[in-house]
Amino acid sequence: MLAAVSQSFNPILPSAGEIIWSVLSFAILLVVLAKFAFPPVAAMMNKRSERIREDLEAAEQARREALALKAQREEELAGARMEAQRIVEDARLLAEQMKGEIVARGHQEIEASKAQNEALLAAERGRVVLELRAELAGLAIELSSRILAHELERSEVDPLVEAFLAEADAGSR
Amino acid sequence: MEGSSLILAGINFPPIAEVLNWKPLAFGGTAYAFNKIGLLALLSTAITLGLFAIAGRRASLVPRGVQNLVESSVDFITNTVVLDVIGQAGLAWVPWLTGLFFFILFNNLFEVIPFIQMPATARTSVTIPLALIVYVTFIVVGVRSQGARKYFKSALVPEGVPVALLLLLVPIELLSTFIVRPFALAVRLFGNMLAGHLLLVTFAVISEALFVKSIALVVLPLPAAMLVALTGYEIFVAALQAFIFTILTAVYIGEALGGGH
Numbered sequence: 001m002l003a004a005v006s007q008s009f010n011p012i013l014p015s016a017g018e019i020i021w022s023v024l025s026f027a028i029l030l031v032v033l034a035k036f037a038f039p040p041v042a043a044m045m046n047k048r049s050e051r052i053r054e055d056l057e058a059a060e061q062a063r064r065e066a067l068a069l070k071a072q073r074e075e076e077l078a079g080a081r082m083e084a085q086r087i088v089e090d091a092r093l094l095a096e097q098m099k100g101e102i103v104a105r106g107h108q109e110i111e112a113s114k115a116q117n118e119a120l121l122a123a124e125r126g127r128v129v130l131e132l133r134a135e136l137a138g139l140a141i142e143l144s145s146r147i148l149a150h151e152l153e154r155s156e157v158d159p160l161v162e163a164f165l166a167e168a169d170a171g172s173r
Numbered sequence: 174m175e176g177s178s179l180i181l182a183g184i185n186f187p188p189i190a191e192v193l194n195w196k197p198l199a200f201g202g203t204a205y206a207f208n209k210i211g212l213l214a215l216l217s218t219a220i221t222l223g224l225f226a227i228a229g230r231r232a233s234l235v236p237r238g239v240q241n242l243v244e245s246s247v248d249f250i251t252n253t254v255v256l257d258v259i260g261q262a263g264l265a266w267v268p269w270l271t272g273l274f275f276f277i278l279f280n281n282l283f284e285v286i287p288f289i290q291m292p293a294t295a296r297t298s299v300t301i302p303l304a305l306i307v308y309v310t311f312i313v314v315g316v317r318s319q320g321a322r323k324y325f326k327s328a329l330v331p332e333g334v335p336v337a338l339l340l341l342l343v344p345i346e347l348l349s350t351f352i353v354r355p356f357a358l359a360v361r362l363f364g365n366m367l368a369g370h371l372l373l374v375t376f377a378v379i380s381e382a383l384f385v386k387s388i389a390l391v392v393l394p395l396p397a398a399m400l401v402a403l404t405g406y407e408i409f410v411a412a413l414q415a416f417i418f419t420i421l422t423a424v425y426i427g428e429a430l431g432g433g434h
Contacts, residue, residue, distance in 0.1 A: 009190035011367070016204045017197065018298030021211025026303065029218040030272045037222050038247075038268040040229030045244055048234055 133169075137161055184382040192374050193296065193367075213293040217279035221272065247271055254420050259427035266426055274419040277303070277362065281411030284370055285404050292411070295366040297359060304359035307422045312351075315429030324429065358421060365414050369407045376400040 140161055195209035228236075228243035236244050250271045255263040277294060284292035293299045315324035329346045330339060379396040 009194045011189050011193050012297055014296065014298035014301055015206075017200070017206030017208060018210040018214075018296055019302050020205045021207055022214040022293065022299040023302045023306075025211075025214035025218040026272075026276055026306065028215075029221055029276055030269060032222055033225060033272045034268045037225035037229060038271065040232060041225055041240075041243055041247060042267075044229070044232040044234075044236075044240075045247065048236075051234065 133165060137165060140164075184378060186378055187374070192291075192370065195291075209291060210293050210296050210298060213280060213283050213289070213291065214276075214299060217276055217283070217293070220279050221275040224275075246275070250274055250419070254416075254423045258420060258423040259430065262430050263423065263427060266423070270419055270423055273303075273307075273422060274415050277418050278412060278415035281366055281415055282408070284366065284373065284411060285407050290373070292366040292370055294362050294414070295370045297363050300359040300363040303362075303418070304355040307358060307425065308355040311422075311425040311429040314426055318430050327431075328428070354425065358418060362414050362418055365410055369403075369410055372403055373400065373407060376403060 141157065144157060144161075197206040197208050198212060199207040224239055224243050228240040231240060233240065247267065251264070251267050254270055254274075255267050259266065280293040280299060282292075283289045284295070315328065318324075319327065328350050329343050331342055331346065334342060376396050376399050380393065380400055383390065383393040383396065
């Protein structure tokens, strides 16, 4: 039986049934693959490629923005440093100016105070002179009275003393 | 002496029909009889479509598992086969060539799958139609993309060759491009897979005979180890032959598109 089968069977020759089913299988595979099964896979692969490309571009854009921002910050920092220097310089000049003004005002106040003190001193001296004059008159009278041992009346002596003091006063000026 | 004859008696090589000629499972006695080969061809179609369906349905931006496998294969076909051989013009052929690759690959791999152990491509019933489909495809592509006259001229008449030599070269080109190509495609795949299948059968039969005749169990590990090694080698051959068939198809289509010579 087996020998009969092997004699009638040629392993190289194709058989009709196998050809039909293999061609049918391959045709189904190509049609279904091309129409339905392949597109979603290809779409996902394209989507991924697109996503990677976008991410790379976004990263490059972010890098460029960061560099621009850094340059801007450095520029601002340099500006701020110059501004700070200018403010310090201005403050120094203002302080110099204020110092000059305060010293000048101090001098003026000292001068004014000195003049006031001198005026007060002069007034006080006048008052003291007047008091001294009255005191001296009393003392002179007392002294004269004691010297003359009441020989003269006060009313007679006063004009003489006044005259004397007037002369003395005129002489002191 | 007696032992060796015992072993030889134990080796019962099946007739070639028993390992290649499958009984009809359905439609027996008709021209479209459906047997194991037809079932395997349908199975390889189903597996390929199933893998793509899973990869497409569970598609995520970061591929894993089946999606990774399918996308890697598509990527391989796109870069190694299409872009390297045909160029940008061949990108439309990626689904076609991917289908061809998977169809042949699974039909080859059935050779080493337990309980199947039969490559459908070890039958010319599978390889000749595939080669003819490729043959018709590249001729149609050539005629459509270049025009019949220009295509056949570019295919048959090499440029810059003295007229006298054309007498020799045109028949050679005709033979190599339009006669040998489909024949070589079909026979290469069929021959490799049939040889592999018979090798595996041979070593399986020897191992079995040694196992049954327990007197020679000492030498059993040798053919058994060879069987294991050959199984691994056949997996490699299955992938290699699928790749060769696919890349040659791409070469022919590329030439037909006008990129040849």
